[in-house]
Amino acid sequence: MRRTAPGHALSAQLRTSIRNTATHTERGAAGASPIPVDTPGGHPVIRFLDPGGTRYGIPTWPWGMAPSGLYTRSQLREIGFRPVSPGDPVGQLMWRSHRGDAGGIRTALLYPIIQTVQRATATPRQMAALDRAHAARKTCPDCRENVGYTIPAHLGICLDCASLYAKRVA
Known part of the structure; x- marks a missing residue:
């Protein structure tokens, strides 16, 4: 069995909880077990999970765990849409970045598909x-x-x- 220092790794139970929640959240299943937010260790999945918006001022999810129906600007562009008002996101994705210019943390704003319009094509x-x-x-x-x-x-x-x-x- 592999040993790790306390605070440097998540317990097996917490890893399973995160894995199960991510799977249920991606599929949109109701009743997904919540991830404990105040778990010591500062794991990025836990640190960036704030669906109520209390910590970051806007509902926040870790990368890959956004609820269905919310899209980033890049995803909207791929399907031919754009936000009606770019200043009115309903949530954000947050993840750790290894890019030098990002300061370690990156975000992407999320918009519901109902608040989008068709992109205009260039003449x-x-x-x-x-x-x-x-x-x-x-x-x-x-x-x-x-x-x-x-x-x-x-x-x-x-x-x-x-x-x-x-x-x-x-």
């Missing part, structure tokens, strides 16, 4: 303007060629021109 003129803008980002200002990639902002010129300039300076 042909808008698409043409986007194509011109993308082409401008790929055109080097020195050699005036479309190099096939976005010009790096820190250089301001294509990589070929940058290497020629570096050789002339050196």
Whole structure:
């Protein structure tokens, strides 16, 4: 049997409770056993579970445990919808992140499908303007060629021109 230091791992009973609750919550089953919120150890699933909104000011669920009928903006975009008012979420997902710029915790706002509208499609003129803008980002200002990639902002010129300039300076 594997031994762990106290406070560094969840008990087998709590792990089973979390696993069962996640399964029931994802399926939308009524009567899912609640996860004890004030369990020591600070497990992310427990720390981020706040369906009443008392701790974070808005109902919060750990990643992958949102109730059915609530969608993130990315999920809405995939099915062709957008929130009516982006400032009125009804909940949020919260999870630990290993990205350097996120400060360790990330969130995604949740919106009910009934508070969404169909996304507007771009007109042909808008698409043409986007194509011109993308082409401008790929055109080097020195050699005036479309190099096939976005010009790096820190250089301001294509990589070929940058290497020629570096050789002339050196």
